[in-house]
Amino acid sequence: MIWESWDAFWAMGGYALYVWGSFGMTLACIAGEVWLLRRQRRQVVSRLRRLQRFDSQ
């Protein structure tokens, strides 16, 4: 273990804002993209199913 304590880990030698700001934003972007993709898939499938029902009538 290269860190003396968990406090030292979270403090990042005084660079906490910059290091956690970087990793946090990256995590938020990835989570956001995955969430948007799932929503888009659901929306497209339900819209196409509606169109299909409409076509067959």
Add this chain to the structure above:
Amino acid sequence: MNLYRYASPATFHPLAGRLVPWFAALAAALAAAGLYISFFVAPTDFQQGEGYRIIFIHVPAAWMSMFIYIVMAFWSAIGLAWNTRLSFVMARALAPTGAMFTFVALWTGALWGKPMWGAWWVWDARLTSSLILLFLYVGYMALQAAIDDPRRADRAGALLNLVGVINVPIIYFSVKWWNTLHQGASVSLTRAPSMAQTMLWGMLVMALAAWMYTIAVALVRARTLILERERQTEWARAVLKEEA
């Protein structure tokens, strides 16, 4: 095995669906390993202290932002040359992820620049050409959204990508061609890397994780696009019946 078979949307859709969980699992496992190296194995930098750990996000994200654009331009060229439907879909499926990585590279670069250079942003050649890359991604997506006819949108977007790809070598060599505040390449194919082995490994594992992630999300996006475009075909109807 006939590779051309996989260029057919009817074959691609189920195949991509089966591949996605594997790429996603690989991405998660590699990211976990990469984060472990980034925070618990890689030593403190003697000049930049703990602040340098941003490198484990910044460099892989910057690599991805350039590489995804090259892959997009590649699919665009194939699409224009052979008029293959799936090529344009692949180019379109990659763009949002490329834009995301470009944004992450710029964001982490700003958070690195502030403590190390004393400025969030400078109009240096590397930073400016990376910002142009973000605009190229956003411009491509806006162009796709603005043209209703998908075939026209495909061709116009592909042309933009082929012109825009000129920016990628400009970004890559900007630190050599101009006198930039941004440091030179830490990793190069022609000489030994100017950093500790563990730091290099951390970056490479994170880059590999980003690759697997990109493949997974691009396949999901391509599946949705292809289903939308082929909705009148027999196979798409069958898929829609199954999927609730």
